[in-house]
Amino acid sequence: MRKGVNAPVYPPRLAVVTPGSFVIPSSRSSSVERVIEHTIPPVADPQRTRIYGIRGEGLPARGRLNRIPCIRFPRGKRYIPSVIKALKRWPAQLADVHNRPFAAYRIKKACPRIPVILTLHSTTFMRPPYMIPGKESMLLAPLDRIVVNSEYVKQAIISRVPQAAEKITINYPGVRIDHFRQRWTAEGEAARTAGLNKAGWHNRRILLYVGRLVPGKGVHRLLEALPRIIASCPDVLLLVVGSAFYGSRRSTAYTRKLRAQAVNVKDHVRFIPYTPHEELAGLYQLADIVVVPSLRDEAFGLVNLEAMAAAVPVVAARTGGIPEVVKDGITGLLISPERIEQELAEAVIRLLQEPMTRRRMGLAGLREANSRFLWEHSSRRWAEIIEQVARK
Structure with a gap:
């Protein structure tokens, strides 16, 4: 692509938004945070990547996950608004939001010029009480890509939102x-x-x-x-x-x-x-x-x-x-x-x-x-997804 004023930059300034349930890094987190910890640091540019999470476990408001800056905000209702402010201040050029469809939607609405990826680790937050039946299409429509961890999750989304099929990419997790x-x-x-x-x-x-x-x-x-x-x-x-x-x-x-x-x-x-x-x-x-x-x-x-x-x-x-x-x-x-x-x-x-x-x-x-199923495989696929969305 010819470079110009409006041309996307690759690698982009990338924001990885954790769900806000557990501190990252932590040995006591859910599998979502583990996937982030193993998939992203090996391939992300530490100068152009930031990971957002919540405070806790005595960790400072700013730290690092390997070499990647990790910025932590108070948990609860203030978390996503704080992330949105940080995305605008930086400013981010792409956001990868993990396991929270409504948070991805809010970020896209607040930052419409930023491509937003929703990485879904389960179907939990696509069902009541986390999602009102009939609202799935509205929340997923503005998003630029949906990444899931299995064909099962892909088909579960398509059954609810058929028009989202072309946006969905599978990236299996891994193991060391x-x-x-x-x-x-x-x-x-x-x-x-x-x-x-x-x-x-x-x-x-x-x-x-x-x-x-x-x-x-x-x-x-x-x-x-x-x-x-x-x-x-x-x-x-x-x-x-x-x-x-x-x-x-x-x-x-x-x-x-x-x-x-x-x-x-x-x-x-x-x-x-x-x-x-x-x-x-x-x-x-x-x-x-x-x-x-x-x-x-x-x-x-x-x-x-x-x-x-x-x-x-x-x-x-x-x-x-x-x-x-x-x-x-x-x-x-x-x-x-x-x-x-x-x-x-x-x-x-x-x-x-x-x-x-x-x-x-x-x-x-x-x-x-x-x-x-090695983490190296997951990391490589993730990097390819980021590049595809950034260059699109």
Whole structure:
């Protein structure tokens, strides 16, 4: 494109707007902030990029995420107005707004000359109570691009706003293979044995659940299936890792229900409260199987990738974007959400009784993660999207 007074500059002055729910960077944030932390710093120009977030955790109002300036404002109703003022002051030439359609709309209306990308990590904020039915088209129409993390989310948007189809681009999240010590190597098995011995679980086969403890994640159905699994595999031990809220160990009626449910199988269940993400790799290393028993549609499910990076097979519900990650019969087993208790038990028992199948699926998962789901892949696609929107 010929340069002129009105020609866009590439790379543009780029603003990345986090949702305003969690501080960035933080080990206690949601997967949204993790995606931002891993995808953007490796490829963004630190001289022309700013990340906007909220204050908290003793971090200063201005800091850096790697080399990129990170500017923090008070949380709550003041957050997006503060971001808009900052965008105008800088001034920004492009904005990438994460997981908040209404915030992206407000920014576009306030800064109509700035191309605005909405990066959606789930369909949560496209549904009530976060969005009034019938308003989806109005909010998405002004936006210049919509980036989603799965074909499932893409189709969910198109079903609500068919005219948005041409704006939507998929960018799968990734994983750091080097963060995990894989099974099926002499070093990996030695480290796993040492970890099991240290925990007192040396004679146990380990099922691992990692995630929030909320009804939609299906942990209660996993506990319902556990007695049947125990009957066939009496040495099984289920590790339930997580809490109801990110970064908090606060209990809820549901978490208390889960603990009550586990009383009759207490020798086969351990609840491990919320664990910072960087500490989870050691738990994946102990696992024979990672279980993802979601009852609702998961947009993607990073836990599946983390299991694959640790070379551990997955038993997961065939829901949302999970089938785009887990290849049934190759990197794990997919089960029907409608028959989850029965099929979950059958799948877990089969894999526990077939160590060579676990090994084959675990190694296939590791290869799949290496070939399709590295953060490097996500970063490269993100940079291409930014360039396309900036040059358009």
